[in-house]
Amino acid sequence: MRKILFFLCCIASVCATVYMCYESWLLIQQRDFTLHAILFMLGTLGWLVITFNIVTRQYRWANYLCK
8 A cells, every 4th residue: 555655656746747847848938037937947846856856765754655
């Protein structure tokens, strides 16, 4: 059961990251560099880091779910 939860968490995190990368790419193509767009891009970088840490099990709770 824990491994299924970890898998679902990974999938959700990857989906959120892909969505944010897509939206950031659209903002870059539109050359829209408002404060909102810049903060959205920084949020995308944050999600990339979080997703990487989840998938590589660097969080304590991720290690617990993989046991």
